[in-house]
Amino acid sequence: MSEHYKIAIIGAGPGGLSAGARAAALGVSHIVLEASPTIAKTISQYQKGKHVMCEPGIIPLRSELDFSAGTRESILDVWASGADALSVNLRYNAEVQKISGCRKDFKIELRDGVNVNTEYIVLAIGVQGNLRRLGISGEDYPVVQYQLDDPDEYFDENIVVIGAGDAAIENAIALATHNDVVIVNRRDEFARAKQGNLTDITKAIETKLLDCAFGAVPKSITEIPASDNDKISYRISLETSSGAAEFDCDRVIARLGATPPRAFLTDAGVELPSDDPAAVPALSIEYESNVPGLYIIGALAGYPLIKQCMNQGYEVVEYIEGRHIDPVDQEILWEKLRHIPGVANVDEAITRIQASAPIVAGLTRLQIREFLLDSDIVKIPAQDIVFEKGDYTNSFYSILDGEVKVEVGEPTNDQGITLKEGDIFGEISLISGRRRSARVTAASDCVLVETPKRAMTRLVNSDASARKAIDEIFLSRVIAQFAPQADPAIIDRVVRQTTVEHFAVNEVLFAEGDSGDCLFLIRSGSLVVSRHVNGKDITFAYVPAGHFVGEMALLSGAPRSSTVRAASVTEVIKLTRDVFSLLLESDSMLRERIRKTYEQRAVEQLQMVADSGLGDRFTFLVNEGVGEATDVLLIDEALCIRCDQCEKACAGTHEGQTRLNRTAGPSFDYLHLPTSCRHCEHPHCMKDCPPDAISRAPNGEVFISDSCIGCGNCEQNCPYGVIHLTKPGAVTPSLWKQLLFDTNDSAEPNSPSPDDAPKKAVKCDMCVNLAGGPACVRACPTGAAIRMSPEEFLKVTA
Amino acid sequence: MRWHIRRITRRHKLGISHEDIELDVDRIRFGRGTDVDVHLPDLTVALHHAEFSYLNSSTVACITQSRAGIWHRGVNVGYAELALNEYVYIGRYKVTFIKSESLADVALEIESTHIQYASIQDPQAKRSVQSKFTKRRLAFWASAAIIVMFLILPATTWIDPHWRNILRRLDLVSDAAWNSGPLSSAHHILASRCESCHTKLFRRTQNSSCTHCHDDTFSHASGRDTEERCGSCHREHNGAISLVETDASDCTRCHLQIQQSKPKSSLAVVGDFDINHPQFSVALPGADGRIIRTRLASDAVLSEHSGLIFNHQAHLDPNGLKVGAGIEQLECSDCHRPVVNGTSMQAVRMEEACQRCHRLDFDAATTQELPHADGEVVLRSLREFYAIQALSGGYTSYVRSPSLSTDEVSTISSPAPMVPDFIKRRRPGVSLSEPDRIAAHRWANDMTKYVAEEIIRYRACGKCHELTLGNNHELPQVKAVRIPADWMPAAEFNHAKHETMACGDCHMAQSSNDSRDVLLPRIEMCRECHGGNVATTRIQSVCSDCHRYHSVDQIAVQK
Amino acid sequence: MYHSFIVYKKFYYLKWAVLLTAICVGLYLWHEPPSVPNGGSALGYLLGSIGAALIGWLSWFGVRKRSYHSTTGNVQGWLSAHVYFGCALFVIATLHTGFQFGWNIHTLAYVLMVVVIVSGFVGVVLYRLCPRMMSEALQQASRREILEELNETTANILRLADEVEGDVHDRVLRENQDATVGILAAASREDSGAQAYTGNKHSRKTGIRNSDDLSDHLYRELSGTQSPEAANTIRALLSQLAHKRELTGRIGREAALKNLLTIWLFIHVPMSIALIAALIIHVVAVFAYW
Secondary structure (H helix, E strand, O other): OEEEEEEEEEOOOHHHHHHHHHHHHHOOOEEEEOOOOOOOHHHHOOOOOOEEOOOOOOOOOOOOOOOOOEEHHHHHHHHHHHHHHOOOOEEOOOOEEEEEEEOOEEEEEEOOOOEEEEEEEEEOOOOOOOEOOOOOEOOOOOOEEOOOOOHHHOOOOEEEEEOOOHHHHHHHHHHHOOOEEEEEEOOOOOOOOOHHHHHHHHHHHHOOOOEEEEOEEEEEEEEEOOOOOOOOEEEEEEEEOOEEEEEEEOEEEEOOOEOOHHHHHHHOOOOOOOOOOOOOOOOOOOOEOOOOOEEEOHHHHOOOOHHHHHHHHHHHHHHHOOOOOOOOOHHHHHHHHOOOOOOOOHHHHHHHHHHHOHHHOOOOHHHHHHHHHHOEEEEEOOOOEEEOOOOOOOOEEEEEEOOEEEEOOOOOOOOOEEEOOOOEEOHHHHHHOOOOOOEEEEOOOEEEEEEOHHHHHHHHHHOHHHHHHHHHHHHHHHHHHHOOOOOHHHHHHHHHHOEEEEEOOOOEEEOOOOOOOEEEEEEEOEEEEEEEEOOEEEEEEEEEOOOEEOHHHHHHOOOOOOEEEEOOOEEEEEEEHHHHHHHHHHOHHHHHHHHHHHHHHHHHHHHHHHOHHHHHHHHHHHHOOHHHEOOEEEEEOOOOOOOOHHHHHHHHHOOOOOOOEOOOOOEEOOEEOOEOOOOEOOOHHHOOOOOOOEEEOOOOOEEEOOOOOOOOHHHHHOOOOOOEEEOOOOOOOOHHHHHHHOOOOOOOOOOOOOOOOOOEEEOOOOOOOOOOOOHHHHHOOOOOEEEEOHHHHHHOOO | OEEEEEEEEEOOOOOEEEEEEEEEOOOEEEEOOOOOOEEOOOOOOOOOOEEEEEEEOOEEEEEOOOOOOEEEOOEEEOEEEEOOOOEEEEOOEEEEEEOOOOOOOEEEEEEEOOOOOOOOOOOOOOOOOOOOOOHHHHHHHHHHHHHHHHHHHHHHOOOOHHHHHHHHHOHHHOHHHHOOOOOOHHHHHHOOOHHHOOOOOOOOOOHHHHHOOOOOOOOOOOOOOOOOOHHHHOOOOOOOOOOOOOOHHHHHHHHOOHHHHOOOOOOOOOOOOOOOOOOOEEEEEOOOOOEEEEEOOOOOOOEOOOOEOOOHHHHOOOOOEEEOOEEEOOOHHHHOOEOOOOOOEOOOOHHHHOOOOOOOEOOOOOOOEOOOOOHHHHHHHHHHHHHHHHHHOOEEEEEEOOOOOHHHHHOOOOOOOEEEEEEEOOOOOOOOOHHHHHHHHHHHHHHHHHHHHHHHHHHOHHHHEOEEOOOOOOOOEEOOOOOEOOOOOOEOOOHHHHOOOOHHHHOOOOOOOOOOEOOOOOHHHHHHHEEOOOOOOOEEOOHHHHEOOOOOOOOOEOO | OOOOOOOOOOOHHHHHHHHHHHHHHHHHHHOOOOOOOOOOOHHHHHHHHHHHHHHHHHHHHHHHHHOOOOOOOOHHHHHHHHHHHHHHHHHHHHHHHOOOOOOOHHHHHHHHHHHHHHHHHHHHHHHHHHHHHHHHHHOOOOHHHHHHHHHHHHHHHHHHHHHOOOOHHHHHHHHHHHHHHHHHHHHHOOOOOHHHHHOOHHHHHHHHHHHHHHHHHHHHHHHHOOOHHHHHHHHHHHHHHHHHHHHHHHHHHHHHHHHHHHHOHHHHHHHHHHHHHHHHHHHHHHHHOO
């Protein structure tokens, strides 16, 4: 039997519910099909009592259902009561198997055999997709579950966790503290997991916190009759490479991930631009996919934030009803685009930008709106400075109107280049993460589009043509800086023949004695140069992004004089011999300049060889991943009296929560590396911070603003464990009260805090808004703690 | 004996879940082995670790043979008796003796705890045992003790004298603790009675405290408004040294700025004997007997009017003076003799010094001499002599030779010659008749007047004394002799200390032939030996070497 | 890059301290006190007020160290000045006394000051020596790593002891508990103050002695046994025991040195508070009995 509706909404997440609510409010015949028994399944799986934020703040909410920041439970209640009030036609456990048909005549087949035909379909299934089930006998026992609400719920149980993804690893480690846990992994290593989880699970297995069965596939779960102690326990039998294995357990948790929605989309005829799993389907301005009548909204359409999904749910129903209302961000965009001369409304502004900004050429209007939402339109009067050389800003500029002058050398001699409408700049710092390599001033009154790094990385990931455009411009600019006198034609030919290579940490670019056939220009990351001297590898140089290595072998033809390894994840531009010779001919000064740098490096090398201790220390620091840092706190253990003043100062100046752990962290030859943020060139924490709370101040401090929602991504992503989630500490007593009445000697640095306050991520911000620089350095009585950049490591004498 | 064993596992948030078993044995055995009543499957437990036995309703005993021992109240023991709700550790299991709800006689509760040898999971576990030994507590007690001992207790001595005496006997606790140094030897008896000088708290010691005993000390410049504090010069509590200050700075403090403090004062600005000490000034009695301070002239000799006539040069004639029969060489010490302790010189007395040669005999007939006294006394003794002579026998009356004119008489140089006029004789034993008595009386008077005139004017008094000649027939009056008792009253010159020097070195007596010469030495002479406060080649002399602070206004005339 | 507080800014504060001391000594030699040199003379008052000001300012270091927002110089500079002006204070205060001493509050204040300054010297010496020795004691490993290794060793010892028959396992349990309570409890408390070193005397002593009998017992067992595996286990157990003793030794030494770094403060700080009290009383007494 089949039912007929005008709009069928698949997925009862925030987007689907909001669309259903709007349709119910308008009285349009609709049905909301939800695979799981509850609404908003993804959010219901959040940690119990998790504080959900209502970001981004600037966008207004236009949906029938209400939504404001609060705990998971309160939000779900609001939505459930809202949907009932509007009597939204909701059907649970209605898993959609297949979609077919075309506009005005779609057929949806459900898993339980019911067919629904509808005129329009709105896909709002989010990125979680349907949880993949074990598919073995005994999977229906109550103890088999597919998600973990609260790890502390279970105590002293034997638990088997099946799966190798992030979710499985997090659950296994969380449960291991109070239970005996076994994790079952189909393959022989945890490839898919994030870096943070990978290190955690390997460490847990090493310290026997939990056991792991590699190469094992679950076969069946049988119930063991109650033996002496009255606890019912189960036996799970596994098929491993070395034969069958059985585990007695009280509970089985299967986190096998979800069927990727991509397959579901392609079945329905929706095309995806690239096979990158995070690729977003190309949608029209009204969220219509390439299949007419099939609309996609929410996380699947690339809008993960709850408020955006709800707005889209509201708008898609309006579009289906034929009312072409302005998208919600219309006023906000207009507020921004007003400054562009000669545009009357948002659409004209977008077409103007599309025409004059090459990088957005490949984007749909919807993506451009998203791109502009994050960017700013900046009007800069003539002679004003856009950014100074040496600033740590990394935003990307495309010129809409007027001209800009870029000066690489000293401001006095103006041999800088001018850029006009349609050109872009600021890409070098965006890619290398280093300080600005040039000073940019406005030659005339100009209008620029300034886009922050996050928006740019999202754009580059989703649009290959934009990535290519930026890379090419970057290459030509870097090579121009490398060989300023070479004429542009030669540079273009060189750019086409260069290749960009990627190296992981500690991977060797070339070893001592190899034949030298190419020169490397470091695009991002940093390299370490070392040599084998009387039986020992001595590191003697640290080369950050923007410099070059391997030049002498090319010039003199001799074999490589030293080994070069990557100190962090590095991208280098490889210039082969003939390409290099091209440059040499067109720029006479190049050979001279290279020889000079070579001499300077030779001197440095001699000094390092003389003091071999320095080399070992340097290698120790690089192995600790300091290669990618910009400002590291190092403690000289020969001076440090272990008085913890640095921690107390950090707590004292940051609401009672210390961001520094002196005792933790490795030490080597009287040099101690405490756990404190290193303000990396490419901060791992900034990669996916939903509310974009982590930003970088002009002189390099990476700090977390108040809009942190405590999601813990940064804590996960940071490989050095310098970020932790805590509640804001109670106010430490005033100094005099402490001195006079506080009977115990040291004020408690991590004083406890009220329970209900939401947890926030906390990390060292190098006292960005405190006068006098880092408090820990200022408060060290014996001068043992000093914050320094990697270049200064060479001066750290024993 | 029925035992109720409850095994509990504490769920993180969901409360406690427990399993209970009942056993009927006398002594219940715990351990890791298989043949025990309660099986504790952990390597920290020995095979046969411990046995519990029932003593009475409120105590249970636990005994262990294993060398691992059991932990009771934080100590590793072999045997322990548990009261209700007390516990003991076997390996990592905590066994508590609890009240049994069910019908069993005794109940034990077993809980497994996670003993971590060192809190690795959370290296931040910094809280040390709240030891009573913190820096602040030590500081508090140390400073409290000091404040009580040295501030409060000494302060209470000012509340009640009786309490003060009690404390004084305890010596260290009383305000003796505030005593900043031993007293000078003179004041040592007052050592423990601070209130004798320090009468008011936070007020400098007042002069009234000092004059309480030293009531006779004169203030510095008598009556003038220099109310100086005794304490500013006499500094106590510096040990057994004399309080009399020999430091020049106490005097120069005012005398160098004498104009600022006492504009009316005539004193010179003095700071150092060498540098700015003025010429000496002597106390010369003025005409009306009042003392006038006149400064010695640094080049010429000062002259004075003492009313005496004395020619030092003549007396000190190197080839001697005719004295009686022989020649005698006079020296200074013949007249000027020091006081007993030799510090100053006695006043010269006529009887001892001069009378040997200047005899005061008045009549050839007798060796009796006139007393060196007032005019009346001299006349009375003359009159008595002559009266006796007249009354006891005859007398010869003399008369002045007419050859001298009256104005010559006034020259002092030589007495008028006398010629006998008549002799009156009388038989002894016959009482005189009235006219004889009157004649005798008149004769006596005349003779007295005559002899007096002669002695006063020519022979004796006139030699040394200046006379005021009366008109025609009055006797010449001896002017009052005005010699200051102390030539330099403001200073004290100690002759004894200068014995090594001859008198002539300072007093230019040999060359002075006029009694008006003041023969006192000028400052230049003293400066030959005495230097200033910081002299190096000469004797360092400070103010207190010559001057006294307290007794400076005792200027009097020599009697 | 790293300079200790002694050579801070090329002895900047040492120069100032020497200058101040020279001035005061010069004044003392030039000044002619009316009677004997004593605190009450004009120079006495001057030196006294300089000394009091110095004492006040030196104790202000405690406040500056804890006011983390302050930007007046950095704490290392303050510590360097604290050390050098502490020495200057000694000379100035001694000149102020005019070498007059006795059984009174005034001399008590002086004695307290000397105690504070001497303990300060001890502190400087310790701050120069102990850190380096602590790192050497731990042989470049961090305290956490050693504790982890210690746990593993203890677990191994227990496991091996279980395989040896006889009451070896009980003995190991006993020895294991003692050593644990004494040294490790101390070591796990990061800021082990004075009481940590004293620790649980009973256990620290018995811990060592106990494990010796254990070793003797094991040697006897080793010689007595025939089966090669038992011999191997005993030999493994002995090596683990030796390793454990070596680890606890290292931690013990490090904890002891860390205690040294804080013990001298238990004299320096309380005595300086007591000194301030005594100084106040000294001034009050002097002006009360003026």
